Amino acid sequence: MATRGGLGQEARRSIALLAAPFSYAILLLAMPLGAVVLFSFWTQDFLDIDTTFTLANYEEALSQPIYRMLLGRSLWIAGAVTLVTVVLAFPIAYFVSFYVAPSRKSLWLFLITIPFWTSYLIRVFLWKVILGFNGVLNTSLQGLGFIDEPLTFILYNANAVVITLAHAFAPFAILPIFVALERIDRSLLEASQDLGENKVTTFLRVTLPLAMPGVVAATLIVFIPTIGDYVTPRLVGGPDGLMIANMIQTQFLRLNNAPLGATLAILAMLSVTVIALLFIWLNRKWLRTR
Amino acid sequence: MNELIRLRGIHKFYGDFHALKGINLTIRKGEFFSLLGPSGCGKTTLLRTIAGFEDPTEGTLSIDGRDMRRVPANERPTNMVFQSYAIFPHLSVAENVGFGLRKDPRSKDEKTRAVGRALEMVGLAGYGTRRATALSGGQRQRVALARALILEPKVLLLDEPLSALDKKMREQMQVELIRLQRHVGITFILVTHDQEEALVMSDRIAVMFEGEIGQLADPETLYRRPVSKKVASFIGMMNFLDGRVTAEGPSIAVEVAGLGRCEVPAEQAPGGISAGAITVGIRPETLAILYEGETTDRRVVDGVVDEVVYYGDMTYYDVRVDGVEKPLTISMKNLIGRPVLDVGAATRVVWDARSLVLLAG
Structure with a gap:
């Protein structure tokens, strides 16, 4: 049955169904993003916005060392957070998948998500209490006689940012790795042993390669939001722990230079895109052979 | 008689469940031996005990005169074809077949040739570079066979290897397995619930019920002179x-x-x-x-x-x-x-x- 006079009934219904989410996406995603892109090519002229198209912001953002330093630090911190999170998440996911009785797995996953019951902000403040000069950690260690002077390298610097974010994103890393491990057919591990490999070599030759998609997913899930985080660096980062997002916020709100802020946001976004694409490509490479 | 595997008084408990009730069995060199029985009779448990994936609660197992107590699966002269085939999805066909050759002292070229020969033996010559997941059920079966046989084990254990194949394919694989067994001369132990399969392929069959051997005989004797009503009604x-x-x-x-x-x-x-x-x-x-x-x-x-x-x-x-x-x-x-x-x-x-x-x- 050919459709007569333009769109068939099905096509019209599809459009009607798509209209709402599509306009939602336009309004809430494409328009703000478009606005940011547009702003990045304008300039701030004291109180007004000069709407002449120019690359001046990009020149400034790329030539001033402060911006490059902040972007570099953001990438470095996000990388460190990702590494710490994924490396610590893997054994937890492995334990739950391989050593917890099947009937208890849901309970374990539920317990892992408990930190989410409190607000992110409160968790950051709690780390301040734990890591502070007179905080829980320092008082305990001093009380136990392990240290004489309070440790100062754990708060108001990059270390504190890494610790806090790694904790905040742990469940996001555990879950995809857990799912990937759950999907591994256990008879593959027996087959590997049957073919002469011991537990360690079986892990390296079978378990780990098959868990890689989960590891890559965990890496992306942790890395992408961390690079744009500005709450944690502001609260626990001190002057050395500030990241690019803090500068973007400063440009927009304090320095009233929305165009430069927009430019920095675009540059940060581009860096994330490049790294994300790299990981997706890596993942494809892993997945290609299956 | 050339005995290869000797099981004496093998008991296996899972909690209160008595899965194997004192199995005594001698399997000869070069024979095609089948463990036949309904599901839950303990035949797979017995096979996994021989492979080293289950420890018997009681009793002794020796392969080629060597006591297998505390010998892990990876050090036993046995290889297994799993029911699910257990083909590694992240590796190619050739990498799957060559998986067990890592510690083999031969050179890389020789190993590659060995993999080629193994693939040829199971009728998959030229499939080496394919992705293992792109294969059909029958082809996976052959990869699993090649992967196990390339290590030249003393015993090849087959855990319901044909149950996932359709009828035509199953009959074809039965004939190929018999031919392969005669060709390589390795002892095959097959676990199956299909009495016809057991009759067609085996030199000797042990019929198992509820953790015990009901009868151990060659196919003809088993069919013509079953010792109990249970065996008689299970076979044919x-x-x-x-x-x-x-x-x-x-x-x-x-x-x-x-x-x-x-x-x-x-x-x-x-x-x-x-x-x-x-x-x-x-x-x-x-x-x-x-x-x-x-x-x-x-x-x-x-x-x-x-x-x-x-x-x-x-x-x-x-x-x-x-x-x-x-x-x-x-x-x-x-x-x-x-x-x-x-x-x-x-x-x-x-x-x-x-x-x-x-x-x-």
């Missing part, structure tokens, strides 16, 4: 009639319900019987329908056709005979001149005392 089809032993000796005098008195050779009571009530077994193909105009010097009993099942090459008749509780199932080849009878037709059934099996109880 069998009619069971009530009987009574009236005299024992070199031939046993039996009164069979519906058929009358007869003399049965003593070897037809392989499980041993005693005077009194017994069960008499008759295979459907040892009975025959006597058509109009045919004569026989064997014994004949009158009956009425109760059910007809037409299979093309064969027809199965259920024939009601006075004095026999259940209709007798008779299988007849559909030869020319033998019309398929209708339900309700009066007929004569030919039987022979030599084909009866006398079973206790």
